[in-house]
């Protein structure tokens with residue numbers, strides 16, 4: 265019989281969202297008339313904008329004519345999209361990124377997971393706590409996790425504390441990681457690193473020879489002046505950081521699937537024979553294991569950068585941020601301690617009265633008929649916190665917030 269990767273056995277069941285669904289289902293069964301509002305949605309809900317739909321439709325028509333039909337896309341992406349990304353996301357903001365440093369893909373989740381393939385198994389990995397759980401799981405699959413201990417932590421992972429008293433900003437750990445995951449703006453805490461906080465990490469990585477994997481999936485939600493949207497706004501970052509971007513939340517592409525990774529040519533790693541370019545290695549990986557993002561999808565992504573596409577996608581992001589503002593202000597008014605919601609579509613609250621994340625979940629569902637996500641699902645330090653998201657319908661957000669304001673917890 266074939267032998268399988270034993271590391272998969274170590275992964276705990278994906279308990280969080282299935283348990284949320286199970287509890288909501290059983291509440292519905294017991295209370296069939298309950299008007300439940302979800303502020304737990306981690307997916308976008310607004311439709312694609314007109315510019316994107318028109319570009320996709322035109323691309324579909326092209327695929328139906330022999331003269332304009334396209335087969336396999338280039339491994340790194342079509343020049344028209346790479347140029348649009350480079351010009352709009354980088355050059356226009358004074359950031360140098362070369363065309364051959366941009367790799368178009370089918371979204372940040374797969375790119376983040378696959379990037380582990382080109383990194384050695386013995387690297388020490390540093391991951392913020394709490395954070396997007398994919399970073400941990402993908403490294404456990406690759407054998408970098410060690411064993412899960414009784415405190416809910418993996419023995420070989422360096423947990424980078426992001427304490428509430430420091431606004432959930434990741435603090436430099438005692439043990440030096442070779443690979444450092446930074447997610448800013450952060451899912452789930454909704455906090456974003458300012459320039460000097462990010463600079464401290466870039467300098468740290470340069471000093472210790474570490475590689476930063478910077479997840480900027482929520483950069484479009486940054487509102488505060490001085491909060492970087494790209495790590496390459498920081499001097500020296502080209503020497504230490506890979507950046508992962510996505511059209512998922514920026515332009516509603518969660519079901520369309522498109523993102524890109526930037527791997528500067530300055531980045532070097534080491535193999536048994538000496539120094540290796542990470543850009544060359546990632547290029548090799550993509551050309552071997554990836555056959556390009558669909559032409560139709562790349563035309564759709566290009567349309568996000570047209571003048572009209574920019575206006576339309578900005579309106580959608582504004583819609584979500586109005587939700588975020590409504591939730592944050594409403595909860596503050598109700599006396600909760602609240603984080604995030606300013607530069608991110610996530611609101612992170614301290615559960616009151618010493619309630620655990622799950623106890624708060626049950627009471628919020630039972631007494632307000634509102635669903636959110638228990639913070640403990642994002643790492644051990646998420647216990648005692650709760651995540652609400654701004655991706656819902658505005659009227660429902662207002663109704664949910666009114667219920668919470670009237671709640672006598």
Ligand code: PLP
Pocket residue numbers: 306370371372373374396447451479481509510511512518522523
């Ligand atoms: N990175 C973070 C921090 C996320 O929260 C998510 C999705 O929720 C992703 C990446 C995945 O993005 P994509 O849809 O591009 O795979």
